Amino acid sequence: MAKLDEKQESGVAFISGIMGDAFGGAFRDAAQSERFGSDITRMAASWAFHDAWQQDGLARKEKSIAILSALIAMRQSLELKNHVKIGIANGLTARELEGLLIQLTPYVGFPCIASATTAVIEAMREAGISPDVQTAEEKGLL
Numbered sequence: 001m002a003k004l005d006e007k008q009e010s011g012v013a014f015i016s017g018i019m020g021d022a023f024g025g026a027f028r029d030a031a032q033s034e035r036f037g038s039d040i041t042r043m044a045a046s047w048a049f050h051d052a053w054q055q056d057g058l059a060r061k062e063k064s065i066a067i068l069s070a071l072i073a074m075r076q077s078l079e080l081k082n083h084v085k086i087g088i089a090n091g092l093t094a095r096e097l098e099g100l101l102i103q104l105t106p107y108v109g110f111p112c113i114a115s116a117t118t119a120v121i122e123a124m125r126e127a128g129i130s131p132d133v134q135t136a137e138e139k140g141l142l
Contacts, residue, residue: 001032008042011049018089019082060090068100073108077119084123094130114142 004012012031016024030041053063064087071080084097097120105113114136124130136142 002034002038002042004028004031004042004045007050008045010054011045014049014053015045018086061087061092064090064092065100068097069104072101072104072112072116075112075115077115080116080119081123081126084120085127088124088127088129094124094133097124 008031012024012028015027019027027041027045030038031045032038053060058066064083067083068080068087071083084092087097101113101117101120104116118135118137121130121133121135124133
């Protein structure tokens with residue numbers, strides 16, 4: 001079992017505070033293990049959740065908007081779902097998430113936004129907000 005350094009511990013504590021103890025515990029277990037992907041998890045704890053997220057300059061909500069925008073543009077739906085939940089924890093509302101999708105549409109295109117919208121809706125449901133919103137697939141549009 002790998003021992004986490006100070007920055008990694010700080011990153012684990014940070015993500016646990018945002019995503020909850022269950023997620024944080026799974027993240028810690030992945031970081032401390034010697035299994036496939038553990039080095040990447042330790043890098044995320046150190047670089048993303050300590051160095052970047054805890055850096056001054058932008059508020060957490062603004063950081064969430066920046067990260068969500070990048071993930072949407074890169075079509076990274078799985079990671080997008082986690083960061084939608086982080087964004088909600090950082091104060092983003094369903095209306096703001098929809099506004100972000102609208103703002104990005106002319107820059108990334110409708111197909112990209114269609115995929116992102118599905119991920120955003122699924123993440124909002126998992127976070128307990130907007131449970132009645134349907135995806136395009138559920139509406140029979142895709």
